[in-house]
Amino acid sequence: MPNTYGNRTLTEWLTLVLGVVIVLVGLFFVIGGADLAMLGGSVYYVLCGILLVASGVFMVMGRTLGAFLYLGALAYTWIWSLWEVGFSPVDLLPRDFGPTLLGILVALTIPVLRRMETRRTLRGAV
Amino acid sequence: MRRSHLLATAACATLAWAPLVANAQFAPAGSGGAPTSTVPGPGNGSSSSFEPTENTPAAKSRFSGPSPYAPQAPGVNAANLPDIGSMDPNDVPQMVPQQSANPAAGDWAAYGHDDSQMRYSPLSEITPQNADQLKVAFVYHTGSHPRPGQTNKWAAETTPIKVGDGLYMCSAQNDIMKLDPTTGKEIWRHNINEKYEAIPYTAACKGVTYFTSSQVPEGQPCHNRILEGTLDMRLIAVDAATGNLCPNFGNGGQVNLMQGMGESVPGFVSMTTPPPIVNGVVVVNHEVLDGQRRWAPSGVIRGYDAESGKFLWAWDVNRPDDHSQPTGNNHYSRGTPNSWAAMTGDNALGLVYVPTGNSASDYYSALRSDAENKVSSAVVALDVKTGSPRWVFQTVHKDVWDYDIGSQATLMDMPGPDGQPVPALIMPTKRGQTFVLDRRDGKPILPVEERPAPSPGVIPGDPRSPTQPWSTGFPALRVPDLKEKDMWGMSPIDQLFCRIKFRRANYVGEFTPPSVDKPWIEYPGYNGGSDWGSMSYDPQSGILIANWNITPMYDQLVTRKKADQLGLMPVDDPNYKPGGGGAEGNGAMDGTPYGIVVTPFWDQYTGMMCNRPPYGMITAIDMKHGQKVLWQHPLGTARANGPWGLPTGLPWEIGTPNNGGSVVTAGGLVFIAAATDNQIRAIDEHTGKVVWSAVLPGGGQANPMTYEANGHQYVAIMAGGHHFMMTPVSDQLVVYALPDHKG
Incomplete structure (x- = not known):
């Protein structure tokens, strides 16, 4: 298989870094969230962590699915947080502000990931 | 015992995103029994004290302090004062009417304005309409601040008093001065040469007391006197006109308050509040450093003759029938509850209201006597003729949470059942429960209920009280018990960290008992609710102003072995090194089986509290119409706080931890600093609207005061900062006034 990781553009590098960040956050969520769930706490974090790890891994692989998984996790996060604290800005802040910022960045990577996928398909076709 | 403070300010840069909507809710009311002055439940109280005797072998461990019978360390009696003699309390001369009984309209004659300690001034030049024009009139430097090489233990907490032509105050290290109230120029200054070693937890001097003698004729030196208790345990009297020591008071103007205290080291025991003078009796209390040892020096309360400085009586909890000074090698009983809050005098009833703290070793109660259990964390009304309690009202039974009372009681009248005013006392607590009592007998005026206090998993041999008192007729100054979803942070990452921390701890509400196997959460915690700032009350409008904290703690008992590994040792241990532990x-x-580890309930990596904001609130309560909340909002902005201790510069009222109280005026304004945003504010008493604010040169952790001089109203605040609140230290008293339109 040709080296799909060669000759990356800057945006592709940034996408890769974003994917790695999401994997790391996801791992923290999985490990910490499992701990929390076993202590009788919320299961949101461990479930969200699994989604995030998958999302990050696919993004690192240059798959658009990664970005959509993240957006799915973000939707889950919003629904969960509104269920948990309602429309209380001060309580939504820690739950949704960072993830939404990250979500905007992830949305911006969708064209990049598409391009990477197209290139891979083309290479596969050659 | 002692001051309590909270660090940890929290606020977050990302707040810019969110309009701050943070309203505290009140804890729900419930049902329960009648209040009790004795500790309820079986096993709650041992028959006698376990205090070591002279023949008890001294502990051999390098982590233990010396025998209570060992001599006091050099420097404890810093001024080398000889012992003071005693006199019969019946021989105390009749006191003349004092300035503080009925101050001139423009004066502020006592710590809380006057004998009622209402913190209310009848001045009305400054109003909600013109407060925004307030400007700095002058700044006075006390000269007390950390020198190079000294740890910052400063928090001056000073409130000046104003009588006639002088503003009288003390520096954080107890130098006394008289200032010109219009210019801040020093008229005299009396240096007392206090050593750095004498600073206990905090270098604080909340104020001085003005006393007019009945024995020295007017015009003679020391007719009017300034009295002060010091960090190094001296009671000092100086002439108000000159600042010279009063030769006929004590030993050349000073009394050694370490007399009869037994073994101690400098900084273990100290005075930080202005002593009240009741019917000629000056009553002194003192703070004992927290958490050191079960047999710490006594929390004894003593009365002295305000004219001669001679000893009158002692109230020593474990020697209830002996009011004399100990002789020979004896000492006041060790480890008894100490009182570090400002006390309130009542000349009409001949009482002094003592807000008590806890027995030494706050978090383990199995070694306390019955007598201690009856009076700890309580309001004790002592008869100033005898030194015996006339009544006791306990706010926490068998306290192992450091819910010692930090506030000063405020005296006021409540409407009685037959329409006649009842002499009442308002006692705020760290629990956020405010008790309103009949000061003649200590009976609650507003309902108090004993409610069950579940306490699973108690320490063996140390059962908790099955019930605790709740003031059900007064708004609770707290938020409901914490839940996992109340955990906060900048992001889900630190929020998750705090949620795990929450779940890893024991927590069944306010009275979760101490535990060894895992941490426990304490909310309201030792800085929670109302601390030493106390409350202010406007008797005209009937509005009571309270500022309070929402700052939970995260505590754990540790075995003796673990405590030794942590290097914890009492301050009087010969091996103790400053800053080296504990x-x-x-x-x-x-002296107990356990040590204690206390931290704020925070994310230790970001320095932000784990619970959601607000962390500090201010509330106005209508005392004339059923104790309704008139307004309530967070106090303090995020401007000087943020993650990793970084200031965010944000003007949002997030509600920060606050230390220090308020003033209310006939002009319809509340003046308060207190919050960790280093600002002073003027708030409309009736609406809660902030009508003016100004940035101080240091933290405003002090009670402000207001006075009139030369026809103008001034507002003074000591911007001394607070080491534990992590606000900038300064030695500046800042005084504001409206611009002089005539000039």
């Missing part, structure tokens, strides 16, 4: 937060609790 004087603040964590404590050795030497």
